[in-house]
Amino acid sequence: MNRLNLSAFLVLALQVSLMLNLSPLGLHAGDKPPWAVLKGAPDQSPLPGTQQLTDQSDLSAKMIQGIDQFLLKQIALAAENRAQNWNRDLSSPAAYEKSIVPQKQELAKILGLSDPLVPGRFAYLESAPQKITNDFAVYEVTWPVLDDLQGGALLLVPSGKIHGDIIAVPEASQTPEDLIYSKQPGGSYAQQLARSGFRVLIPTLINRELNKWNLSQREWLHRAAFELGRTLAGYEVQKIQAGVKLLQQTSGDSSRPVGIIGWGEGGRLALYAAALDSEIDVAAVCGYFGPRENLWQEPADRNVFGLLNSLGDAEIASLVAPRSLIIENGTFPEYGYRTTAEAKLEVIDDHYPKMKGKPGKLLIPSQQEVRDEFARARQFVADLKTETPCLTLVEANEAVVDKTLQALISGLDADSTLSTEVKPVELQTRSHSAQRHAGQLAEIERHNQRLLQLAYESRIEFMKNLKTGSLDEFNKTVEPYRDIFKKDVVGEFALKLLPANARTRKYQEGPQTVSYQVEMDVFPDVTAYGILTLPKDLKLDGSEKRPVVVTQHGLEGRPRHTVGEEKYAAYKSFSTHLAERGFITFAPQNPYILFDRFRTLQFKAQSIGRTLFSIAVPQHQQITDWLKAQPFVDGSRIGFYGISYGGKSAMRIPPLVDNYALSICSADFGEWVWKNAATDQRSLRYSYVNKGEYEIFEWNLGGTFNYAEMAALICPRPFMVERGHFDGVEPDDRVAQEFAKVRFLYQAQLGIGDRTTIEWIKGPHAIHEQGAYDFLHQHLDWAVPGKSE
Numbered sequence: 001m002n003r004l005n006l007s008a009f010l011v012l013a014l015q016v017s018l019m020l021n022l023s024p025l026g027l028h029a030g031d032k033p034p035w036a037v038l039k040g041a042p043d044q045s046p047l048p049g050t051q052q053l054t055d056q057s058d059l060s061a062k063m064i065q066g067i068d069q070f071l072l073k074q075i076a077l078a079a080e081n082r083a084q085n086w087n088r089d090l091s092s093p094a095a096y097e098k099s100i101v102p103q104k105q106e107l108a109k110i111l112g113l114s115d116p117l118v119p120g121r122f123a124y125l126e127s128a129p130q131k132i133t134n135d136f137a138v139y140e141v142t143w144p145v146l147d148d149l150q151g152g153a154l155l156l157v158p159s160g161k162i163h164g165d166i167i168a169v170p171e172a173s174q175t176p177e178d179l180i181y182s183k184q185p186g187g188s189y190a191q192q193l194a195r196s197g198f199r200v201l202i203p204t205l206i207n208r209e210l211n212k213w214n215l216s217q218r219e220w221l222h223r224a225a226f227e228l229g230r231t232l233a234g235y236e237v238q239k240i241q242a243g244v245k246l247l248q249q250t251s252g253d254s255s256r257p258v259g260i261i262g263w264g265e266g267g268r269l270a271l272y273a274a275a276l277d278s279e280i281d282v283a284a285v286c287g288y289f290g291p292r293e294n295l296w297q298e299p300a301d302r303n304v305f306g307l308l309n310s311l312g313d314a315e316i317a318s319l320v321a322p323r324s325l326i327i328e329n330g331t332f333p334e335y336g337y338r339t340t341a342e343a344k345l346e347v348i349d350d351h352y353p354k355m356k357g358k359p360g361k362l363l364i365p366s367q368q369e370v371r372d373e374f375a376r377a378r379q380f381v382a383d384l385k386t387e388t389p390c391l392t393l394v395e396a397n398e399a400v401v402d403k404t405l406q407a408l409i410s411g412l413d414a415d416s417t418l419s420t421e422v423k424p425v426e427l428q429t430r431s432h433s434a435q436r437h438a439g440q441l442a443e444i445e446r447h448n449q450r451l452l453q454l455a456y457e458s459r460i461e462f463m464k465n466l467k468t469g470s471l472d473e474f475n476k477t478v479e480p481y482r483d484i485f486k487k488d489v490v491g492e493f494a495l496k497l498l499p500a501n502a503r504t505r506k507y508q509e510g511p512q513t514v515s516y517q518v519e520m521d522v523f524p525d526v527t528a529y530g531i532l533t534l535p536k537d538l539k540l541d542g543s544e545k546r547p548v549v550v551t552q553h554g555l556e557g558r559p560r561h562t563v564g565e566e567k568y569a570a571y572k573s574f575s576t577h578l579a580e581r582g583f584i585t586f587a588p589q590n591p592y593i594l595f596d597r598f599r600t601l602q603f604k605a606q607s608i609g610r611t612l613f614s615i616a617v618p619q620h621q622q623i624t625d626w627l628k629a630q631p632f633v634d635g636s637r638i639g640f641y642g643i644s645y646g647g648k649s650a651m652r653i654p655p656l657v658d659n660y661a662l663s664i665c666s667a668d669f670g671e672w673v674w675k676n677a678a679t680d681q682r683s684l685r686y687s688y689v690n691k692g693e694y695e696i697f698e699w700n701l702g703g704t705f706n707y708a709e710m711a712a713l714i715c716p717r718p719f720m721v722e723r724g725h726f727d728g729v730e731p732d733d734r735v736a737q738e739f740a741k742v743r744f745l746y747q748a749q750l751g752i753g754d755r756t757t758i759e760w761i762k763g764p765h766a767i768h769e770q771g772a773y774d775f776l777h778q779h780l781d782w783a784v785p786g787k788s789e
Contacts, residue, residue, distance in 0.1 A: 035568040036513070036576035041506035047516050047532070048540055049630075053503035059519055059529040060558055060589045064597055067615050070525040071604040074493070075293050078308050078608045085310040090383045093322035097278070100319055107311060107319065108276055110304050112230030112700075117242050120144035122155070122250065130428050134159055136194040138180070140429050140436075141201075143246050149447045151239035152436050153203040154180070154429060156194040163197040164257040164412035165247040167240055167273075169205070169266030171287070171333050172218060175433045176202035181425040185331060186263035186287065186399040188422045195419035196409055198259075199251075201243050204433075204440050205236060205265060208299070208335060213690040215357045216337060217441055218301035223689050224448040224677040228455060229700030232301045233269060235444055240273040244280060257412040263287040263400050264333035264362070268302075275319035282411035283320055286328040286400050289313050290365030290373050296603040297345060299337060299360035305699035306491075306609030314376035321381045321390040324411045328404045329370040330396030336361040349594040356692040358603065359596065367395070445679055452677045455702035462704055463712070468749035471716055482713050486656050489704055490617060491610030495523055497618060500626045504532070508563065512536055513579045515563065518586075520622055528619040530588035531559040533579040534632075542631030547639065547780035548584045550623070550660070551575040554644025554667070555693075556595070559587035571643065572767040581773065581785050584633060588623055590616050592645050602695035611698060616649060617656045624659035636661060637780045643667045643722075643767055644729075655713030662779050663714050664772050665707075666722035667765045669758075670730035671738045673702045686730050708741035711756075715745060718755040718779040722772050724763040732760075755779070 046052045055062070089099035122141045129137035139155040154176040168179050168190045179190035179202050190200045208216040222232040244258055259282040262270035267288030274283030292312045295302065317325055338346040338359035345359040365373075374393050381390045388411065394404045402418055409416040429436075467477040486492050500520040507515045515533040522528050538546060551562050551574055561567035562575040575585045591612050592598050598612070605611050628635030639662045642650040647668025654660040676697055678687045688696045711719055719742065723735050739758050747753030759771030777784050 033565070034572075035565040036510050036563060036573040036580070038508040038510045038513075038515075038564045038576065041509050041514070044505040046506075047502075047504040047518075050502045050504040050518075053505040053517055053519055055503075055519070059517070059527075060593055063527050063529050063589055064591060064594055064601070066525040066527055067591055067601055068597075068604070070523060070615075071601060073525070074610075075296075075308060075604060075608055079293055079312060082310055082312065082315060086315070088318070088380065090381070093384065093386055096322060096381075096384055103310060103315070104276055104319055107272070107316065110306055111234035111237060111272065112225065113234050113238060113276070114229065115146050115238075117238060117245070118144045118147060120242075120246070122246055129157070132191075132194075132425055138427065138429065143242055145235075145239050145242040146447065148450060149235065149238075149443055150440075151203055151243055152440050153201050153243070156180070156190060156200040156202070158194050158197050158199065161197055162199050162251075162256070163409065163416045164259060165199045165201070165251060166193055166259045166261060166408070166412070167201045167203065167243055167247070167270075168193065169203060169240065169260065169262030169269050171262075171264030171266050172205050172208050173264070173333065173335070174205075174266075175430070175437070176204055177427045177430045177433055180427060181422070186333070189261075189400045189405060191422055191425065192402075192405060192419050193409070195421055196416060198409060198412070198416075199247065201247060203236070203239055203243060204436055205269075206232060206441055206444070207437060208337075214355045215690070216299065216301070219299065219357045219694075220689070221441065221444050221448065222301035222303070223694075223697050224452070224679060225444075226303065226305075226697045226699060227673060227676040228448060228451045228702035230448075230451065231304060232444070233272065233304070235447075236269050237273050237276065240269060241277050244273075244277055248279065257281040259283065259408055259412045261286070261400070261405075261408055271313070271316055271320075274323070274325065275316050278323070280323065282324045282326070282408055284326040284328065284404050284408045286330060286404060287332045289317075289327045289329075290363065290369050294363055295607045296600060297361060298363060299335070300358040300603075300694060302360075303603055303606055305606050308607045309609050312373070312376075314373050314380065317374075317377040317391065318380040322384060322386045324388055324390060324392070326392045326394060326404060326407045326411070327370070327374055327377075328394045328396050328399075328401065329367050329374070330394075330401060330404075331399045332364045333362055333399075334364065345600070347596045347600075349597045351595065352692045353596075356690070356694065358599070358694040448677060449679060452674065452702065455673055458703045459706060459709060463709060466712065468745065471750060471752070474716070474750060478712060478715070481709075482655060485705055485710070485713055489698065489701070490652060490656065491605065491608075491614040493523065493610065493614055493618065495618075497522060497622050497625070498524070500622055502626055507531060510576060510580075513576055515576075520626060522615075522619050522622045526615060526619070528588060528623050529559070530586050530623065531563060531575065533563060533575050533585045533587070535579050535582055535584070538584070538632055540632050545632060545634035546582065546584050547634055547637035547776075547782050548586060548627050549578050549639045549641050549776055549780070550620070551578065551585050551587045552590060552640065552642030552646030552649050553587065554642075554646050556593055557644075557646070558593065559589055562587045570766045572769050574641070574767045574769065577769065578773070578776070581777075582782055583776070583780070584627075586623060586627060588619065590619075590646065590649055599693075599695035606699070612695070613649075613652045617653055620653050620657045621659070624657060628659060635659070637782075639776055639780050640664065641666065641772060641776070644765065651707055651710040651714075654717070655710060660717070662718035662720075662775075664720045664722060664775065666767060666772065667724065667727055668729060669707055669721040669723065669735060669739065671706065671734040673706045674734060675730055677702065686728070686734075707738050708745075711742045712745055716750060716752055716755065718775070719746075720756065720772060720775045721758040722761070722768055723758055724761045724765060724768070726763060727765045729765060
């Protein structure tokens with residue numbers, strides 16, 4: 001058979017197969033399909049009492065675009081309102097330092113500096129240092145930082161009189177050796193400082209090279225740390241802080257000054273460290289200073305939850321005062337991950353890219369933007385009387401210029417003179433700098449995993465004020481936790497909902513159901529959209545009221561996927577099938593759709609201490625408020641049933657929307673913190689740490705709310721888990737372990753075990769349509785069709 005005839009044969013065989021086997025479910029011609037068979041409505045008339053929906057565009061994409069506009073405006077508003085969070089006392093340096101303590105504490109908190117530094121001393125790794133002529137010697141050192149975390153660095157010790165100690169922090173693309181000698185920008189200046197009579201500690205930073213999962217090493221470590229209430233930058237700041245203490249401890253002179261300088265990532269860390277550590281006398285920040293409102297465009301490891309509410313670069317600079325801070329307005333390092341040839345962030349909205357990390361780039365402000373940010377910082381401290389200027393701006397055309405270095409060392413010792421001599425140096429340590437970096441990376445990863453183990457006890461301690469002696473006692477003591485969840489974990493926009501102004505049009509009809517597309521307003525620029533499905537025998541005049549099930553789709557899902565044949569394998573037409581059982585259903589569009597377009601929304605929101613659920617919660621509040629207002633809805637019987645990412649919603653939305661009378665989490669429940677932070681080989685089969693869902697990580701769930709703690713916020717309302725044994729989300733043992741805590745709360749502590757259950761199914765990641773339907777009928781008090789009372 002020639003190739004052409006073979007192709008024709010295969011096409012014919014496929015056509016016959018489709019006729020005989022209508023779907024993977026094994027249907028035959030004439031069989032009734034299991035999905036709801038729906039047809040387009042013959043007219044597009046609105047639901048009685050609502051306006052006509054006329055917009056023919058993609059309402060889901062419109063919603064995402066509106067949220068994007070809303071968040072950008074909220075970021076700008078946060079910058080405008082920052083002054084409200086400050087109360088600077090400029091009457092004296094001492095009074096000023098006291099007045100900025102709350103902001104220092106906030107910066108330390110959001111960087112994750114929650115673990116105490118441990119005492120220790122420098123360990124010298126070589127039997128003898130490498131002497132660079134007669135000018136200085138190079139030592140390789142480590143020092144303790146946290147219980148299981150060390151710093152690793154090169155220490156330069158000058159041969160003559162020591163004028164002071166300086167920590168020189170590299171850019172993430174540099175090794176410590178590059179700061180001693182390199183022809184690249186921002187290199188060699190540590191050699192100048194050592195030749196000028198300063199002891200110099202050059203710590204190793206985690207670089208941005210890609211690992212085997214096509215993630216930068218920095219994003220890889222930051223993901224798990226963020227989930228556990230830490231940041232990679234926080235770890236590196238603590239290494240600097242511990243280094244400062246040991247430089248002082250080994251100086252032999254308690255009055256010897258300490259300075260810090262860095263370029264690029266090093267400049268960022270120098271700014272943070274100087275803001276937090278008053279033992280640093282003078283700081284120089286190069287290649288990192290400017291407007292920070294586009295933080296969401298930066299690499300994932302620079303994501304700091306809520307930073308922009310109180311702390312732009314100028315505000316952080318003001319935390320260094322009354323000590324001296326030098327800002328170099330020169331060149332910036334360049335770096336991009338998933339960026340275009342035009343240096344814009346890659347945006348893919350229809351599939352997963354090969355590169356699994358967040359699109360990000362280092363921001364390069366114009367010189368005028370740097371000047372403007374500097375002017376803001378100077379304005380904050382203009383009336384503060386100090387012996388030396390708090391802020392100095394150095395204009396430059398290169399990275400780490402001599403003028404900056406001279407200003408730094410003059411601030412430490414007025415009589416010091418900068419050496420301009422830079423000689424090529426063949427460093428012995430360069431041969432194993434990669435090994436030093438690998439050791440630092442492995443230590444941080446192990447530290448994250450230790451924190452993950454300790455997080456279980458941390459959450460017990462966190463929840464210790466929840467009382468379970470009685471339901472009344474429980475209901476009273478759970479409220480403070482709900483407030484923490486709302487404000488500090490999910491994040492709240494304390495805005496009044498707009499009038500819903502519901503617009504509707506008839507969408508589809510089935511033998512027993514009719515559906516409407518519904519759009520309503522939530523906040524300025526923010527809409528809610530979904531599909532309302534009604535039983536045809538429902539009386540709309542208010543003479544009867546029925547329960548509602550809000551049916552929530554999963555990742556990249558749309559409301560239409562829950563109603564009919566499309567995506568039936570996962571959703572089982574559950575919106576329509578429940579309506580065929582007599583329930584009213586509403587399938588909302590949640591804001592986790594269009595790949596990069598929604599994922600970058602998370603970073604915009606997180607920069608001001610919010611999340612995607614800061615939008616989804618008020619959307620659901622508006623939806624359920626509107627449903628309650630319909631004459632045919634019993635507002636006391638509205639349930640939530642979500643699958644996959646909709647299951648995530650089932651854990652986060654009902655705790656904050658009390659219109660929901662119950663919640664069902666399908667194909668998502670489990671040990672969520674483990675799933676977001678575990679990096680051992682077995683766990684990586686399930687963990688998000690090496691996956692493409694780069695938006696999934698939520699600040700400090702490890703120390704606050706895993707799924708059992710979220711379920712406590714749903715309690716005492718009924719709560720159910722629908723779990724397929726072959727669902728790849730998590731293994732059964734992790735799911736069972738987490739649900740055991742829920743069961744213990746409901747049954748053992750509160751005596752309401754009939755309000756919670758888990759259904760184990762021999763099935764995959766999908767709606768099951770059995771136990772969950774029974775749960776809805778029971779707890780929403782709606783009789784099963786055809787079943788006698």
